[in-house]
Structure formats: C-alpha cells, structure tokens
Amino acid sequence: SLTADSHHNQSQILWVSHNGGPFSRARFPTSLHGLDYYIADASEDQVFACVNHNATLTHLYISDASGTNFSLSLERVVYFNPKGALKDTWLRYFADESFADIHRVDGLRGIYIASQLANGTLDPDRQVTLITYDKGGMWERINAPYQDSEGNHTHCYRFMDCSLHLTQRLQQLYPRSRTAEILSKASAPGLIMATGVTNVTSSLRDHLPNIYLTTDAGANWKEVLKGQHFYNFGDHGGLIVAVRQYEMTNEILYSWNEGESWEVLIFGPEKIRVYGVLTEPGEHTTIFSVFGSRSPIHSWLIIKVNLTFVFNNIACRGDDYKEWTPSDPTEGHGRGCLLGRKVVYNRRRAHAKCLNGNDFDRPIRQENCLCLRADFECDFGFRLQYGWAPRSSNCLYDATSGVDVHRVPTICPEGGTYFRTKGYRKVPGDTCQGGDEARYGPDRLFCPVGVKPEFLLYTRRTVVQRYILGDNTTETIALPHLSNTIALEYDYKGNCIFWADISEDYIKRMCLNGSDTAEVLAEGRLESVEGLALDWTSENLYFVDAGRRVIEVMKTDGRFRRVLIDGSHNQIIPHSNSKVLDKPRAIVADPAHGSIYWTDWSTEHPQIVRAWMNGDPESIQRIVYSTLYVKWPNGLTIDAQASKLYWADAYLDHIQYSDLDGRNVHTVVSGRRYAPHPYSIAVYKNDIYWTDWMLQGILAADKTTGAGLRYIKSDLPRIMDLKIFSKSSQA
Structure with a gap:
C-alpha cells in the first residue's frame, strides 16, 4: 500500500508498505520536489x-521489488x-479525474506504451509515443510503417526524427481530436x-489520425x-470490428485476416451516431454490441451484431495455427525473450478463415x-545514457541523485558479505x-574488517x-633506498607495498606492520620494469x-617467477600484423x-591488449588500436564497478574509457590545458x-563526463605512478 503526506515547500513524501509491513x-x-504522486501501474512486482x-x-519512475527505491524511467x-x-x-474543462498516458499491453509481460511531451509543455500537437519491452528500463x-493502407509511401523514418504517434487519454479529451x-x-x-x-517530424497538427x-x-x-x-476484438483476436466515429452510419466493418482486408455489414436500416463497440469480457465470442443514438433528437440505442x-x-484445426513468440526488437539477437523468458503461443494463422470458438x-x-x-x-542512483544503438546504452551514476x-550497509558484520551495485539491477520478475x-x-x-x-x-x-x-x-612512507621508483602496487589486505626501481633493477615488497x-x-x-599489477585473489x-619486452608473473613473496608473455622474438598477435x-x-x-591488460607505445601499432591471466597465446587480443584513441598510451586502470577500461594518452592529450572489450569509446578529459602529458590514472567511486x-600534480574529474575538474595535489615534480586503494578496491 502507498500513502503520501505533506512536507515543506508544498512537496509531498510517498510512504510505502511492502507485504503488509511497516511504512x-x-x-x-532527484533533487526536485515531489508535489504529487500518481501510481500508473503496480503489477508485475514493481510500481x-x-x-x-x-x-x-x-x-x-520505476521501483525495485520492495517498492521503495525508485529509478528514473522516462522524463516528461x-x-x-x-x-x-x-x-x-x-484540460480542467474536460477531465475531472487524474490520468497518465501510459498503456500496459495486456497479456504480455513488460511491454508498455507511453506518451511524452516533446518540449515539456502541454501541447497535444507536440508529443511522441515511446514503447518499452523491459518494463521501463529502456x-x-x-x-x-513504410506505406499507408492505400500503398502510398509515408516517408517517415527515425533518422528524420519521424515516428508513429499513438493517441491516448489526452487526445481522447482534446476537442480537436477525440x-x-x-x-x-x-x-x-x-x-x-x-x-x-505518422509524418510527425515536428508537429501532429494538420495530420489526420488513422487506425x-x-x-x-x-x-x-x-x-x-x-x-x-x-474498434474491438472478438473470437480471441480472430475477428476485428470497427465503426466510424463522428459520422451517421449503419455500417460495421470487420476483418478476419488481421486487418489485411475489410468487409462491410449493414447493421440496420437507420443510420445512427456511434459512441462505441463492445463485446463480452474475454473477447471470446463473435457477438458485438454497437451503442449510439439517433439524431437530431438524442435517443440511446444498443444494437447487437x-x-x-x-x-x-468452420472450426479451426491444428494446421490452422502457428507458433508465435513475443520478443524485444531492440535486442537485435532474435532470441525471442521478454523479461528473461521465452513464451511460445499458439495463434490462428492470418489467412485461416475459421472459428477459434468460446472454448478455445x-x-x-x-x-x-x-x-x-x-x-x-538502471539501479537506484543511476540513470540511462543512450548510446548509438538501443542496447549500447549504459547506466551511469547520477550525480544529482545525492x-x-x-x-557499505550500516549493518555489515565482520566476516559477512554485502552486494555492491554496478549500476544495474535485474528487472523484478525477470527470470533469465x-x-x-x-x-x-x-x-x-566482504564486510570491512576494522x-x-x-x-x-x-611515487x-x-x-x-x-x-x-x-x-x-599527506604522509611519506619510509621505504629504504629509493633511487628511481617508477611502478607501485599495494596489497590492501596484507598492508604491503610493492615497488620497482629501474635504476637498481629490482622489485621489492615491504609490509607496513612495524617492520622497516x-x-x-x-x-x-x-631492465626497465614500468608497470606492476596485483591479482589479490x-x-x-x-x-x-x-627493456626485455616481456610480461612476467610471480607470487607476492617472489616465488615461482616465470615469463608469461615474451615479445623478444617479435611474435605477432593472432589475426593481426602487430607485435605481442x-x-x-x-x-x-x-x-x-580472469584477464590482464597492457598498453604499448609501438611506433607502428600503438595499442591496448588483453589476454587471459595464464598468458594463453590464443587469448591475446588487440582491443584498442585506432590512432584516434591511442598513440602514446600511458596509464591504464579498470573501473570494476562499471566494468570499464580507462587509459591516458600522452601524445593525444586525453583520457578515455571503453567497455572491457574496447568498444564504445568515450572521452573524459582532453586538451593540453588539463592533460598535456598524463602518465598514470586510477578510478575511485x-x-x-x-x-x-x-x-x-594529481588531478581529478567526474569519471564519465569530466565535470568538476580540479587539482588534488600540485607542486609534485617527477610524479610517476598512481594507485587508489579502499576497503572495496580489492574485495
């Protein structure tokens, strides 16, 4: 159950009780005030x-399964x-009840159709219709359609900002449309x-509505x-009927082949003004009721057809049916799934002229x-950033959400565990x-210990x-005999620092447990160790x-050192002409x-490469290699929470990120003012x-937009490697 109470600034607070529990x-x-709440739908375990x-x-907004944490689904x-x-x-002259133009498609999970105001103001001629197949996630x-019912091309394409608009309650009330x-x-x-x-590139005005x-x-x-x-359905969708609005008529149109053709039936000698067509609940029968009135003197009539x-x-038989599976057309995989479930229906073939019947x-x-x-x-506190394709869109942290x-949860006992979001949550009711x-x-x-x-x-x-x-x-860590320390790592659990000195040619470790x-x-x-990476698991x-063109691995105590990937013999990455x-x-x-990534300043083929942690030669893959993105790729880090790969390029003067496979590259910071020679990078929250x-110096900015760019530390000559560590960075 839900209730609202008043708050300051005329705002309201929504209270929710889940499964009879406390509110x-x-x-x-959002930082915006909630002046009014309307529950558009509360089915399928969400609100x-x-x-x-x-x-x-x-x-x-769409809630989680508890009905208390909401994420933005659709604006305006x-x-x-x-x-x-x-x-x-x-509208106050034509409506006395609240409504929202959101239609839940009956009988199919997760599909909704909504009307959005194009410019945020109530203009019935400037709307757009949107559809979702994942319960408001996207x-x-x-x-x-490419052509109308008369075969004329509509010349209405998405790339022209033109789409099909379907009318709902607003235009049912609008005097010009009804x-x-x-x-x-x-x-x-x-x-x-x-x-x-259709043809609604900029306005619905002057476009006559059709069916x-x-x-x-x-x-x-x-x-x-x-x-x-x-219009209405009968015989489980096997029959469709329609009657003209706003005209005196005695004709009812019907189609038995899903609207491909229509036939006319005269339902009486007298023309009437029709106000609707009804059938029995369940739409099982082929009997319809047309209700209207005589004119000019109003007199209600109900005519059974x-x-x-x-x-x-003729009753339908086995061959008259086909299997049909609803699916999300934006997925592009043709897997035939909605909310993680493939449902197969039996439907009558469009050209099978037979009766499903009441008992179907x-x-x-x-x-x-x-x-x-x-x-x-998108999980609570994140919002959708639309990409070039429907399913390339990502859920990014919403800095305005607060x-x-x-x-970490308030109650998180030592030895226990908790879940940290990556920005996504499975749609409640999804069974994938x-x-x-x-x-x-x-x-x-794991919950933090101490x-x-x-x-x-x-360094x-x-x-x-x-x-x-x-x-x-700031504190200086007393590490002995540092000469030219280039690379750092840290074991958060053991409280140990690892460093490589290219002048002394060693890799050392010191645990900060009182030992010097x-x-x-x-x-x-x-010869020249320039990067360290810890697999804490x-x-x-x-x-x-x-210097030796190798990647090596060893245990954190120095045992079992071995060459993992050897580039000294000019081996080529599979399916490329680039050196490993x-x-x-x-x-x-x-x-x-189970992967490692590295950057390569190769003069001929600068790149970012990925391989399995065991160094399997067949797993080595170039994932970023366009010279638009990398020329002198320096720093490299992973945002584990968002599953993104970040890098800094000292020649191109930018910081960018991509998916872990190198796709969907975005620029965070660019230009010689703030990134004239970036060296090392790290992500924190x-x-x-x-x-x-x-x-x-050390600089920082929003990891997605580059906003809020600022200095963290300045006056740091000879600054080299940088790492960030927290209680969740090596969890």
Whole structure:
C-alpha cells in the first residue's frame, strides 16, 4: 500500500508498505520536489509512479521489488491531476479525474506504451509515443510503417526524427481530436490496435489520425483504416470490428485476416451516431454490441451484431495455427525473450478463415533465457545514457541523485558479505539465468574488517607518499633506498607495498606492520620494469619489463617467477600484423574476469591488449588500436564497478574509457590545458584521478563526463605512478 503526506515547500513524501509491513519512505534519485504522486501501474512486482515536480513537469519512475527505491524511467510523461499537474490548462474543462498516458499491453509481460511531451509543455500537437519491452528500463520510438493502407509511401523514418504517434487519454479529451484509446487484450496476445498519426517530424497538427494495427506486440505496425474509428476484438483476436466515429452510419466493418482486408455489414436500416463497440469480457465470442443514438433528437440505442456467419461454422484445426513468440526488437539477437523468458503461443494463422470458438484454450509453453543487457534496468542512483544503438546504452551514476552508491550497509558484520551495485539491477520478475548476469549483476563483497584509510598512493621516483582521502592529509612512507621508483602496487589486505626501481633493477615488497625491512622479490634479468599489477585473489604479481619486452608473473613473496608473455622474438598477435610486445608500458589485472591488460607505445601499432591471466597465446587480443584513441598510451586502470577500461594518452592529450572489450569509446578529459602529458590514472567511486608530468600534480574529474575538474595535489615534480586503494578496491 502507498500513502503520501505533506512536507515543506508544498512537496509531498510517498510512504510505502511492502507485504503488509511497516511504512517506509520512498526514495527518488532527484533533487526536485515531489508535489504529487500518481501510481500508473503496480503489477508485475514493481510500481510505476508519476512524480509531478512543477506545474507542467512530470517524470515517470520505476521501483525495485520492495517498492521503495525508485529509478528514473522516462522524463516528461503526460500526466494530469485536476488539483495539481496541469490543473490550470484547458484540460480542467474536460477531465475531472487524474490520468497518465501510459498503456500496459495486456497479456504480455513488460511491454508498455507511453506518451511524452516533446518540449515539456502541454501541447497535444507536440508529443511522441515511446514503447518499452523491459518494463521501463529502456524506451524507444515506434517505427512508422513504410506505406499507408492505400500503398502510398509515408516517408517517415527515425533518422528524420519521424515516428508513429499513438493517441491516448489526452487526445481522447482534446476537442480537436477525440480519438479512441489503445486496445490490447490478453485474449489476443500480440495484437494492439490504436489511433495514430505518422509524418510527425515536428508537429501532429494538420495530420489526420488513422487506425494502426500490430500483430507482433509493437515491433511492426501497419495502417489498416483511414480516418477515426471505434474498434474491438472478438473470437480471441480472430475477428476485428470497427465503426466510424463522428459520422451517421449503419455500417460495421470487420476483418478476419488481421486487418489485411475489410468487409462491410449493414447493421440496420437507420443510420445512427456511434459512441462505441463492445463485446463480452474475454473477447471470446463473435457477438458485438454497437451503442449510439439517433439524431437530431438524442435517443440511446444498443444494437447487437452477430458475426458468427463470417466463418461458416468452420472450426479451426491444428494446421490452422502457428507458433508465435513475443520478443524485444531492440535486442537485435532474435532470441525471442521478454523479461528473461521465452513464451511460445499458439495463434490462428492470418489467412485461416475459421472459428477459434468460446472454448478455445490457447496452448502456451515457456522456458528461461540467458541474461542479456535487456534484462537489467538502471539501479537506484543511476540513470540511462543512450548510446548509438538501443542496447549500447549504459547506466551511469547520477550525480544529482545525492545517493552514495558505494556506501557499505550500516549493518555489515565482520566476516559477512554485502552486494555492491554496478549500476544495474535485474528487472523484478525477470527470470533469465547465466549469460551476462555476472557482468551486470552486483558484486558480492566482504564486510570491512576494522577501519583502514582510503588513500592515493603515488611515487616521485625517490619518495613514495600516501594521500588520505577524506581528511586530505599527506604522509611519506619510509621505504629504504629509493633511487628511481617508477611502478607501485599495494596489497590492501596484507598492508604491503610493492615497488620497482629501474635504476637498481629490482622489485621489492615491504609490509607496513612495524617492520622497516624490505624484501627483494625479483632481481637479475630486469631492465626497465614500468608497470606492476596485483591479482589479490590468487596472490600473483604481474609486471611489465619494457627493456626485455616481456610480461612476467610471480607470487607476492617472489616465488615461482616465470615469463608469461615474451615479445623478444617479435611474435605477432593472432589475426593481426602487430607485435605481442613492442614498447609495453602499463599493466592492470582484472581478476573478476580472469584477464590482464597492457598498453604499448609501438611506433607502428600503438595499442591496448588483453589476454587471459595464464598468458594463453590464443587469448591475446588487440582491443584498442585506432590512432584516434591511442598513440602514446600511458596509464591504464579498470573501473570494476562499471566494468570499464580507462587509459591516458600522452601524445593525444586525453583520457578515455571503453567497455572491457574496447568498444564504445568515450572521452573524459582532453586538451593540453588539463592533460598535456598524463602518465598514470586510477578510478575511485565516481571520479577519475591522474598524474601529469607537465602539470606536476594529481588531478581529478567526474569519471564519465569530466565535470568538476580540479587539482588534488600540485607542486609534485617527477610524479610517476598512481594507485587508489579502499576497503572495496580489492574485495
């Protein structure tokens, strides 16, 4: 159950009780006030809530399974409240009840159709219709049909900012249109009928509405009738009827082949003005009721129309049916799944002229699907950033939400575990299994044991320092005999520092447990160790020796040292003409996915390369190699929470990130003002940190947008490697 109470600034607070439990305050990731709440839908284990933020602005939010933590689903939805939103507009003369133009497609899980105000103001001629197949996780415009019912090309394409708009309650009330609303029924899965307008590049004005039908749950639409009509389904969707609006008529149109052709039946000698067409609940029969009135003197009439004769009493048999599976057309994989489940229906073939009948029981079978991006929505505190393709969109931290997505739960006992979001949550009710579940699902982390500081660790060749995050203090770590320390690593659990000195040609470790003795882990057969990477799960230390062109690995105590990848013989990466190792620089480990990554300054083929942690030659793969992105790739790090790879390039003067496979590259910071020679980078919570030789300091900015760029430390000559460590960085 839900209730709201008043708060300051005329705002309201929404309270939610889940499964009869105590009321909890609903949380919305926005700094805007909630002036009014409207529950648009509360089915399928989630709540769609319209939240009115000012006189004309209403956003749609979707809850988690508890109904208390909401994420933004869609901005600027059409919502009216006679005592609140849009109450001072023309709608107050035609509507006395609240409504939102959001249609749940009956009988199919997760599909909704919504109307969005194009410019945020109530203009019925400037709207756009959007459809979602994952319960509001992602919305897309509806593609207009290529031609109309008369065979004329519509010339309406998405790349022209043109799509199909379907009318709902707003235009049913609008005096200039008075159209019928969207029709979908559980008895006719996949069939949706609506009044709509195409050629709506900028405005609906001057475009006459027509009738549109989809038989595949909104993936493809066709215009089936010109002009405005009332319509309904019968015989489990096997029969469609329509009657013209606003005209005196005695004709009813019917189609038995899913709108491909229409036939006319005269239902009486007298023409009447029709106000609707009804059938029995369940849409099982072929009997319809037309209700209207005589004119000019108003007098109600109800006329029963029996269309059983259309099928000549021929009952459908096995060959008259086909299997049909609803699917999300934006996935592009053709897997035939909705909310992680493949459901197969038996439907009558469009050209089978036979009767389903009252007793028709539609066979259904279902199975779970592998998890993909479509099975996840943005978690609380994150919002969708649309990409070049529907499923390339990512959930990014919403800095305006005020939510600390990295916070450890208040109750988290030592030895216990908690879940840390990656920005996604599986849609409640989604039953997918395996697949990309590990990629988008939360990380399971151990609760912190004791209190350790969260800090930056950096080297200035002859000194290693630690900058404590939070209290902004700096301390020098007393490491012995530093001469030219280039690379650093740290074991958070063991409280041990690893460093490589290219002048002395060794790798050492010292644990900060009161000892002042450093252990030599590797010496001899070293020329220029420029990068260290720790796999804390298996206690392996990886390092890049640029002088010998090798990547080696050893245990954190120096045992079992061996060459993992050898580039000294000019080996070529499979399926390329690039050397495995030419001028390697930085290295980073990704234990969660069993991979290592390294950068290479190769003059001919600069690149970022990925391989399995065991160095399998067949696993070596170039993932970033365009000279638009890398020329002198220096720093390299992984944002484990967001599953992103970040790098800094000292020639191109930028910091960029991509997916872990190198796709979907984005620029965070660029230009000689803030990145004239970036060297090392690290990610901490919502920020990216980097060292820069020319600026002689440590800088930071938002890891996604580059906003909030600032100096963390300045006046740091000879600044080199940088790492960030916290209680969750090696969990």
